Amino acid sequence: MRPVYAISGGVSKFAKARPDKTFPAVVQEAYAYAIADIGLEFPAFTRLADGSVASYFSDHFTRQLMAGIMVQDYLGLCPKPSHRVEGGGATGGLCFQEAWKSVASGHMDVCVAYGFETMSHVETWKGNEFIALASDVSFDYPVGGFYSGYYAMMVTRHMKEFGTTAEQLAHVSVKNHQNAFHNPYAQKRSRLTIEDVRTAPMVAWPLTRLDICVMSDGAAVTLLASEEGLRRLEDAGAHIARPLVRVKGIGRGTDAMRMADRPHTDYDYFMEHYATEQEKGSDETRRYYKALWKQGTRYPGVHSFRAGRTAGNMAYRQAGIENPLAELDFIELHDAYTSSEIQTYEDMGLCRYGEGGPFAASGKAFMPGVEYGLRLSEKPVCPVNPSGGLIACGHPVGATGLMQAVFAIWQLQGSLGKHFGDETLQVRGAQRGAIHSHAGTGTYVTVSILEQEA
Amino acid sequence: MSNPAPKREESLGGYIVHGVPFPIETDPGALAFLKRMAPLRIEQEYCITYLHSYGQDSPWFAGLTNRRLLASRDEGSGYTYVNPRGHDMYSGEETQWIDITDRPAHVHAFTVCHFGSEEFLPETPFVLALVEFEGVDTLLLTRLLGLDPMSATLDWIGMSVQPQFLRNSKLKPTDVYFVPK
Numbered sequence: 001m002r003p004v005y006a007i008s009g010g011v012s013k014f015a016k017a018r019p020d021k022t023f024p025a026v027v028q029e030a031y032a033y034a035i036a037d038i039g040l041e042f043p044a045f046t047r048l049a050d051g052s053v054a055s056y057f058s059d060h061f062t063r064q065l066m067a068g069i070m071v072q073d074y075l076g077l078c079p080k081p082s083h084r085v086e087g088g089g090a091t092g093g094l095c096f097q098e099a100w101k102s103v104a105s106g107h108m109d110v111c112v113a114y115g116f117e118t119m120s121h122v123e124t125w126k127g128n129e130f131i132a133l134a135s136d137v138s139f140d141y142p143v144g145g146f147y148s149g150y151y152a153m154m155v156t157r158h159m160k161e162f163g164t165t166a167e168q169l170a171h172v173s174v175k176n177h178q179n180a181f182h183n184p185y186a187q188k189r190s191r192l193t194i195e196d197v198r199t200a201p202m203v204a205w206p207l208t209r210l211d212i213c214v215m216s217d218g219a220a221v222t223l224l225a226s227e228e229g230l231r232r233l234e235d236a237g238a239h240i241a242r243p244l245v246r247v248k249g250i251g252r253g254t255d256a257m258r259m260a261d262r263p264h265t266d267y268d269y270f271m272e273h274y275a276t277e278q279e280k281g282s283d284e285t286r287r288y289y290k291a292l293w294k295q296g297t298r299y300p301g302v303h304s305f306r307a308g309r310t311a312g313n314m315a316y317r318q319a320g321i322e323n324p325l326a327e328l329d330f331i332e333l334h335d336a337y338t339s340s341e342i343q344t345y346e347d348m349g350l351c352r353y354g355e356g357g358p359f360a361a362s363g364k365a366f367m368p369g370v371e372y373g374l375r376l377s378e379k380p381v382c383p384v385n386p387s388g389g390l391i392a393c394g395h396p397v398g399a400t401g402l403m404q405a406v407f408a409i410w411q412l413q414g415s416l417g418k419h420f421g422d423e424t425l426q427v428r429g430a431q432r433g434a435i436h437s438h439a440g441t442g443t444y445v446t447v448s449i450l451e452q453e454a
Numbered sequence: 455m456s457n458p459a460p461k462r463e464e465s466l467g468g469y470i471v472h473g474v475p476f477p478i479e480t481d482p483g484a485l486a487f488l489k490r491m492a493p494l495r496i497e498q499e500y501c502i503t504y505l506h507s508y509g510q511d512s513p514w515f516a517g518l519t520n521r522r523l524l525a526s527r528d529e530g531s532g533y534t535y536v537n538p539r540g541h542d543m544y545s546g547e548e549t550q551w552i553d554i555t556d557r558p559a560h561v562h563a564f565t566v567c568h569f570g571s572e573e574f575l576p577e578t579p580f581v582l583a584l585v586e587f588e589g590v591d592t593l594l595l596t597r598l599l600g601l602d603p604m605s606a607t608l609d610w611i612g613m614s615v616q617p618q619f620l621r622n623s624k625l626k627p628t629d630v631y632f633v634p635k
Contacts, residue, residue: 019493019495020492020493021493063498063500122466123464123465123466123572125569125570125571125572125575126571126572128569128570128571128572129571129572129573131571132571136537137506138506138508138511138627139537139595139627140595140627142626142627142628143582143595143596143597143627143628144567144570144571144574144577144580144582144597145570145571145573145574146567146569146570146571146574146582148567148569149565149567149570149582152565152567152582153563153564153565153582153583153584154563155565156563156564156565156608156611157562157563157584157611159608160563160608160611160612201459201568201569202566202568203567203568203569204565204566204567204568204569204582205565205566205568205606206606207565258537258592258595259584260536260537260584260592260593260594260595261535261537261539261592261593262592263591264591302562302563302584302593
């Protein structure tokens, strides 16, 4: 595989509704921004782009089949090759990785990854129904199809087995909303307290409205290139930021469509197939897990995502990462729920399974230099969702994974302040970051590692 | 108790308008002004009835109609699925039907849905649960009745429950629900 560079990106303003433009025109906002950021004129870039990958989740929301080709057409990319990817909430992450494959394989030298969703065309509760159709329509949807309900069941099991508290979940909401206060692209920029989160209207016990991301309209675009692509773009006058940002590793995992069908494996199987290298190498951690299993924990059960652990381990191996907490400078992860951020800390090996609650409230995943109004026992180690994540930025599904990629590119270029008009969220000295995209109840998960080229 | 909603819920629908403001003359100035026009929004209805087949899983629903809860089992390993599966995910072999109606069952996880998808909003608040069965390797998503949804507690997890069946079957997974034993 050839080296692949993430050279630029653009994000439309995420909003509850964008009736001012059709979805192809919203994608065009992000696309034009990404092209302008490398200093090329639209026709010059169009001439050099080899093709694209389109990302959107639901045909229901747009009530339009073949929406991808409408964007390809609007962006002036016809007749170049393109295809649409779809994998629920992970659609954007899958799109980013498919674009990576197009370049890494030698099929393309310059590839555009674009994604969008227009969720405002139906009312919120109909939108929830559409999303719930991403659960088995024979067995799960008719019982009360509602994703917040599915995730809340994971939470109650997590709380029961590991002692996780609703207040620990609320720390994630406070952190991500406060981070987004400095992100002009975010939909919800709020200063919250733990009490605000806990007293918000209950949606699915114990998750309140402030534990859950909102529906959005929006688009995001990233531009990926090979070394040959870089040369062609720069020969045409592009100014590509140095140090370059290279996509160093990709990982993916899957799990059963019905979370009720996830297996409950024993300790030995878990240690052999799912434990991180760090976990395998620690006698203390082996004892910790042995004790968990003794008290009834099984993996992945309903509280954990083996797709996420699989994706993380795969991406870490490819990128040469052994201790993700110490070796990643930031992570943009799929926090559709505060609880899923906590579950993902564990899947991505930032802490052990069962320790996500205390980890969330410790301060390790917070941004340095931001006042949260919380008493945190630890200093920031690896900021998680410095952008504000899905909870605060919004979750226009097909755009979300690509939005994470754009923010990661800007972090690693050191250009976040330029794009946000505010330096607060720039992680100082960021050299390596991860993006994590997640679908369904953990059915598809992607992890991609981006880092500065030495 | 949370505070009452501070604003009225929005809904789609409204008056039909037969015409909208538009320049009388399409001179360059008027055409340029159209760039500042607010978007027009219309309603589009979409209603469809699907003929959905349960295929190889049909006996499971037929069982509910007859007050029996079936599961599928791999004969070789004994791995058992309460949501039926025609082929075992490990051996690839065809599974066989077994009856688990009278197996001891417990609440594995639950939530109380205070909101929901549009179809289920009128039923809120309701208790959604994952139930585990003795000798069965997977869980069942179901409704839990007979508990006060406003008094949710983690103590419900582990509670012994038993199935109840609708007398008038709808051929849906909600033909079975669970109550405390």
